[in-house]
Amino acid sequence: MKLLSWLHRWTGGIVGILLALIGLSGTVLLWEESWIMLPGADQPVVADPAALGETIAAARKAGPGLSRITFASDEIGLHQVIYADGTGAYLNQDGVLVERWASMWDRPELWLFDLHHYLFMGEAGKIITGFLGILLLGFCITGLLLWWRTRTTYRFRIWPARFTRSAIVRHHRDLGAVASPLLILAAFTGAMMVFPSISAWLLSPVTEEQIAPPLPEHLEPPDEQTNWPLVMARAQAAFPSAVPRRLMMPAAEGAPLALRLKQDFEWTPNGRTYVWIDPRTVHVVGVQDPATSDIASALTEKYYPVHAAKVGGIGWRLFMSFAGLALAMLGLFASWSFWAGRGRAPRRSRS
Template identity: 90%
Template sequence: MQLLSWLHRWTGGIVGILLAVIGLSGTVLLWEESWIMLPGADQPVVADPVALGEAVAAARKAGPELSRITFASEEIGLHQAIYADGSGAYLNQDGVLVERWASRWDRPELWLFDLHHYLLMGEAGKSITGILGFLLLGFCITGLLLWWRTRKTYRFRIWPARFTRSAIVRHHRDLGAVASPLLILVAFTGAMMVFPTISAWLLYPMTEEQIAPPLPENLGRPDEQTNWPLVMARAQAAFPTAVPRRLMMPAAEGAPLALRLRQDFEWTPNGRTYVWIDTRSAHVVAEQDPATSDMASSLTEKYYPVHAAKVGGIAWRLVMSFAGLSLAMLGLFASWSFWAGQARAPYRQGPRTGSAAAV
């Protein structure tokens, strides 16, 4: 137990600040629709294919080389357009430009997303957040084992009783015991999203062979002649009851464009139903229906909506907010108390004198 305690304290002292940053940024992102106060953000969703097609055409005119457009949802009633140069725009559901930005630093929800997922470090930062997820799993398990010895002194506190090292340690121990079940869920879903290979290995017994639909490679690129309302109408006809969520321009020359839709049974906000379209003829060239996927894919699809509280309504969002704020406090106070204790340690121990020193 002494070695376990030493590992828990030292590792937490080193990475506690990073965990606090991830916890706090994630909590703020849970409520982003409440603080994105742009005109039209609270507009009711209109899923008419003609209106969506006109919005795509407007988004293409608003910036250079549209990369993708995420359509308005019940959370945010604005279309979000992202362009190849990293800039972006919000348009209302009438296709009118509401906000334009040159980089992610111009919009708080964008750089907060990058901070939470990538620590502002790109793919390397994404790997670090995944590793932090596994470390958080370890902290929760070891913390519960260490707490069990002192469970009779348990007293739940949202905030430390005093800002002394001993009071902060007790607060860390007891808050961690309450938050650990939620933090285990947060850590696991986050790590599995970062490292899908590990997820695939864990879910291998539930995996069935999936054949990706063949896609043509000699199609024309979208241009000024593209009939976007017709494209959206024909794509919607492939899954009449699904809601169009994100249109992605061709990733390579000759490739079709892709539309993501969300069916009723899907938890992921943007869905995993795909329709690929030839913009020249506005014909559907391929489809992918998650209703025919295996159990492993069905479980994988739920990582993000559970992690980001995109399901469960306001109740689950409040629960996950508690988890995020708890992680922020646990990480921040753990780092502060650990390094403050290390700084004072030499002075507390001090040199021994007299007969005691001679023993």
């Protein structure tokens, strides 16, 4: 147990600040629809294909090289538009420009997202956050083992009784024991999203071979003649009960348009139902229906909505908010108590 305690203490002291940043930024992002107070953010959703088609045409005129548009949802009643040069905009559901940004630093929800997922370091930061998730799993397991020896002295406190090293250690131990089940779930789902190969290995017993639909490779790109209302109508006709969530422009030259839709049984906010459309003829050239996928795909689809509290209503969001704030306190106080307590010479009694 001494070695376990030493590893837990030293590793936590080193990465505690990073875990605190991830926990705090994630908690704020859970409630982003409450503080994005732009005009039209609370507008009821209109999923009419004709209206969405007009919005796409307006988004193409509002900036250079439309990359994708995420349609308004019950959370945020604005369309989010991303352009090829990295700029973006919010449009209301009448297609009117509400907000433009030149970089992520112009919008708090964008740089908070980047902080939480990438630590402002791109793909390298994403790998680091994945390893931090795995470390958090280790912290929760070892912390519970260490707490078990002192469980009879358990006393739950949101805040340390005093700002002394011993009081902070006791607070860390008892708060961690309460938050560990939620933190294990958050850490596991987060790490699996970063490391899909690990998820695939774990779920290999319930994985079946999936054949991707063949897509044409020599299509004409969308232009001013593209009938966007008809594009949306054809996509909707492929899955009449689904809700259109995102339009993605061709990823490569000659590729089709891709539309993501969300069916009732899907948890992912933007859905994993795909419809591919030839932008010139507006014919559907491929579909992907998650209703026909295997158990592994159905489980991996749950990672993000559980992690980001996109399901479960206000109750689950409160639980995950508690987990995020607990992680922030655990990380900050662990680093503070570890480094503040080091290097102090023991007091000598006067003789």
